Amino acid sequence: MNDRQQKMSLFLDKLWNNPAISRKPVRKKEREILNFIRENQASLQKVFSSPDYFPGESWNDSVALLLSLLVEKVLDSLAPQIDRIGQGLLQSGVIAHFDSKAGVDARCFGEFLTGLMRTRILRDQYHIVIETITLDLFRRYMPPAIVQRKTIYNEIVRRERLDLDANLIPEFMNAASLFRPLYYHRIPYKKDLPDLVSLHEARLDRKLYDTAVHAMKDYIRERVGQVPECIYLPGLESCLDASAQPDIAGASKLINIMVNRCEAYDPDVKPDRGAESPDKSWFNINRRDAREFGYDARMLDELYQIAGDEGW
Amino acid sequence: MTQPGDNSDHFHPVIENIIFVAIVLVILQMIAENLAVIYHVPQDVTTGIIIAGFLFDLLFTLEFLGRLFVSGKRSGMGYYLKRQKGWIDFIASVPLLLLVSGPALLARFGNIEEGGTALEILMVMKTAKIIRVTRILRLIRAIRLFGHIHQTDSAMTNRHMGMLSTVCVVALIVVLAASHYFPFARTGDQHDYLAWRTPQLNAMIAAFAGDGSRETLLEFIRTNPINSDLIVLKDGSGAELYRSPDYSTLLWTAFHAGRDIPLAGGWSAVLSTHITDGERAKFELALLLCIIGVILFIMFGYAPIFAQQVSDPAFVMLKGLRNPDYNFEVRIREDLARDEIFQLARTFNEEWLPLKNRMRKAKGSESEEKSSLTMEDL
Numbered sequence: 001m002n003d004r005q006q007k008m009s010l011f012l013d014k015l016w017n018n019p020a021i022s023r024k025p026v027r028k029k030e031r032e033i034l035n036f037i038r039e040n041q042a043s044l045q046k047v048f049s050s051p052d053y054f055p056g057e058s059w060n061d062s063v064a065l066l067l068s069l070l071v072e073k074v075l076d077s078l079a080p081q082i083d084r085i086g087q088g089l090l091q092s093g094v095i096a097h098f099d100s101k102a103g104v105d106a107r108c109f110g111e112f113l114t115g116l117m118r119t120r121i122l123r124d125q126y127h128i129v130i131e132t133i134t135l136d137l138f139r140r141y142m143p144p145a146i147v148q149r150k151t152i153y154n155e156i157v158r159r160e161r162l163d164l165d166a167n168l169i170p171e172f173m174n175a176a177s178l179f180r181p182l183y184y185h186r187i188p189y190k191k192d193l194p195d196l197v198s199l200h201e202a203r204l205d206r207k208l209y210d211t212a213v214h215a216m217k218d219y220i221r222e223r224v225g226q227v228p229e230c231i232y233l234p235g236l237e238s239c240l241d242a243s244a245q246p247d248i249a250g251a252s253k254l255i256n257i258m259v260n261r262c263e264a265y266d267p268d269v270k271p272d273r274g275a276e277s278p279d280k281s282w283f284n285i286n287r288r289d290a291r292e293f294g295y296d297a298r299m300l301d302e303l304y305q306i307a308g309d310e311g312w
Numbered sequence: 313m314t315q316p317g318d319n320s321d322h323f324h325p326v327i328e329n330i331i332f333v334a335i336v337l338v339i340l341q342m343i344a345e346n347l348a349v350i351y352h353v354p355q356d357v358t359t360g361i362i363i364a365g366f367l368f369d370l371l372f373t374l375e376f377l378g379r380l381f382v383s384g385k386r387s388g389m390g391y392y393l394k395r396q397k398g399w400i401d402f403i404a405s406v407p408l409l410l411l412v413s414g415p416a417l418l419a420r421f422g423n424i425e426e427g428g429t430a431l432e433i434l435m436v437m438k439t440a441k442i443i444r445v446t447r448i449l450r451l452i453r454a455i456r457l458f459g460h461i462h463q464t465d466s467a468m469t470n471r472h473m474g475m476l477s478t479v480c481v482v483a484l485i486v487v488l489a490a491s492h493y494f495p496f497a498r499t500g501d502q503h504d505y506l507a508w509r510t511p512q513l514n515a516m517i518a519a520f521a522g523d524g525s526r527e528t529l530l531e532f533i534r535t536n537p538i539n540s541d542l543i544v545l546k547d548g549s550g551a552e553l554y555r556s557p558d559y560s561t562l563l564w565t566a567f568h569a570g571r572d573i574p575l576a577g578g579w580s581a582v583l584s585t586h587i588t589d590g591e592r593a594k595f596e597l598a599l600l601l602c603i604i605g606v607i608l609f610i611m612f613g614y615a616p617i618f619a620q621q622v623s624d625p626a627f628v629m630l631k632g633l634r635n636p637d638y639n640f641e642v643r644i645r646e647d648l649a650r651d652e653i654f655q656l657a658r659t660f661n662e663e664w665l666p667l668k669n670r671m672r673k674a675k676g677s678e679s680e681e682k683s684s685l686t687m688e689d690l
Binding site: 020032039044264278280281284286289 | 619620623624625627628637638639642643661662665666669673681682683685687689690
C-alpha cells in the first residue's frame with residue numbers, strides 16, 4: 001500500500017470506526033459513509049486538496065480511491081460471514097442431496113461471491129441476502145410452517161415434490177437465496193458477442209428472458225460448478241412478481257418475502273410497549289399491499305400467523 | 313418570557329430530590345403526629361413533632377414561594393398556580409404555617425396559664441384544625457415527581473395520574489371538611505365532646521354533692537376511666553377537690569387553654585381534650601392511610617391500565633408518524649376495539665403504515681437518508 005492509499009485508508013478508518021456507526025451492520029455502515037461523502041462533498045474537497053492529504057489531485061481521483069478502499073473494507077468485513085455461509089452450504093449436504101456428482105468448492109464459491117460484490121448493485125443485494133441467512137429467518141419460520149402444513153409447506157414441499165429432510169429445508173432456502181442477486185448481474189447472452197444483459201433487464205421480453213436464463217445457467221456452471229437447477233433457479237426467480245407469475249416456485253416466493261423482510265429489519269429500532277412485534281407488524285403491513293409488491297399474500301398470511309403465535 | 317412548559321416550575325434536580333425526601337418525611341411526621349395524639353405520648357416528644365411540623369411547613373412555604381418566583385420568571389405565576397397545581401402547593405404550605413404549625417409552636421413555648429396571646433393563638437389553631445389534613449395534599453407533589461420516574465415516556469399519563477390523584481385526594485378532604493359541619497358525621501369535635509361531657513360531670517356532682525363524701529367522689533373519679541380527661545375539679549366555693557396525677561402532662565391539652573369550665577351548683581372543672589383529639593387523630597390517620605392506599609392503587613394499579621389502553625397506543629402512533637424507521641403496528645385488544653383510541657389505531661395500522669411503506673419503497677428508502685456522520689466527527 002503506497003503513501004497515498006495509506007493516508008486515505010486512515011481517513012476511511014476514522015469514518016468506519018466512528019462511534020455513530022461502529023455498531024451498525026456492514027450494509028448500513030457503507031450506506032452511511034456514501035451518504036456522508038455525498039452530503040459533505042464541498043468540505044471533503046477542501047480537506048483532500050489540503051497539504052495534509054492530496055494537494056493537486058482532482059476530486060474525482062480522491063473520491064475514486066476512497067470508494068475503492070471502502071469496497072475493500074466492506075468485503076474484508078464480510079469475508080468471515082461469506083466463508084461461513086459457503087462452508088455451511090457445502091457441509092449441510094443440500095447440494096449433494098440433489099446431485100451427488102455436483103462439485104462445488106467452498107473457497108471458489110466464496111471468491112465467486114466476493115467477486116460479484118465488487119459491483120455496487122450486487123453488493124447491495126448480497127448484503128441483504130447475507131443478513132437474511134445470518135439472522136436465520138428461514139431456520140426460524142420453516143419448522144412451524146412444516147408442522148402446520150399450510151400454504152408454505154404445500155407450495156415449497158408438496159408442489160415441488162421436494163424430497164428433503166425437514167431439517168435441511170431451511171438450508172435449501174439459504175442456498176437458493178444466495179443466487180437471488182444474480183438476477184441483477186449483467187452477463188453476455190449472445191455467443192461471441194460482448195452484449196450484456198441481466199435477467200432484470202430482460203424480464204419484459206419473454207424470449208430474451210429465456211435466453212438470459214439459459215446464459216445464466218451456463219455462467220453459474222462455469223463460475224461455481226455443477227449446482228443443481230432446483231437450487232439456483234428459485235433464487236433467481238425470487239425477484240419476480242409472485243402475483244403476476246403465480247407459477248414460480250414456492251421457494252422463490254418465500255425468499256422474496258424473507259429478503260425484503262430482512263431489508264426493512266433494523267436491530268436498533270425496538271418496539272415500545274403497546275406495539276406489535278417487529279415481524280408481525282411487517283407481515284401485516286405488507287400483506288395489505290402484497291399484490292403491489294409482488295408478494296404471495298397467502299404466504300404472508302401464514303407468516304403473520306406464525307409470527308403472532310411465536311411473539312416475533 | 314419562555315414558553316410555558318411542564319418543567320417551568322422545576323428547581324435544580326438536587327433541590328427536587330431534597331423536596332421529594334422532605335415529602336416522604338412529612339408523611340411520616342403526619343403519621344407520628346397522629347400516633348402521638350392517640351397514645352398521648354410525653355410532651356417533649358410531642359414538642360419535637362410540633363417543631364418538625366413547623367420546619368416542614370416552613371420548608372414547603374419557601375418551596376412554594378421559590379416555585380412561584382421561578383415560574384413567574386419562566387412561564388408566569390398564573391400558569392404555575394393554575395396549570396402546574398401551584399394552588400395545591402399553596403394550600404399545603406402557607407395556611408398550615410400561619411394557622412397550624414406556627415401557632416402550635418408559639419402555644420407550645422408560650423405560658424398558657426397566663427392566657428393572653430398564646431391563648432388566642434390556640435383558639436385560632438383549633439378553629440384552623442380542619443386544614444391540618446391539607447398536609448396530605450403534599451403527596452400530590454410526590455406523585456408528580458414519582459410519576460416522572462414511573463412513566464417517563466408519557467407526559468399524558470403523568471398528568472392524568474396527577475389529576476386523578478388530585479381529584480381523589482381533594483374529594484376525600486372536602487368530604488372530611490364538610491363532615492365537620494354535620495353533627496351526625498363529625499368525629500373528634502371538641503365542642504361536641506364538651507357538650508356531651510358536661511352533663512355527665514353534672515350528674516356525677518349531683519350524685520355526690522348531697523351526702524357523698526369527698527373520698528367517695530375521688531374514688532369514683534380515679535376508678536372510672538372516662539374521667540381520665542378531668543384535670544381539676546373545684547366545688548361551689550372554688551376549693552380544689554381533685555387534681556389529676558397527670559396534671560402537668562394534661563394541662564397543655566386543656567379545653568379553653570386551662571380556664572375553668574362552669575358546672576352545676578357553682579362547681580367547675582378543667583378538662584383535657586386528649587380523648588376527643590385522639591378520636592380525631594384516629595380518623596385523620598385512617599384518612600391518611602386511605603389516601604396513601606388510593607394513590608398507590610392509582611400509581612400501580614390504574615396507571616398501567618391507562619398506559620395500556622390510552623397512552624401506549626398514542627405513543628406508538630406518534631412515534632410511527634414522526635420516525636420513518638419506526639414501523640410497528642399498534643396492538644389492538646379485541647375487547648376494546650370500539651374505543652376511539654383503538655379505532656384510531658386501526659386506521660393507523662391499516663391506512664398509515666401501508667401508505668408509509670409504499671412511500672418508503674417508492675422513495676428508495678435508505679439512499680436518501682441523512683448520514684449520522686458529520687465533518688465534526690473527523
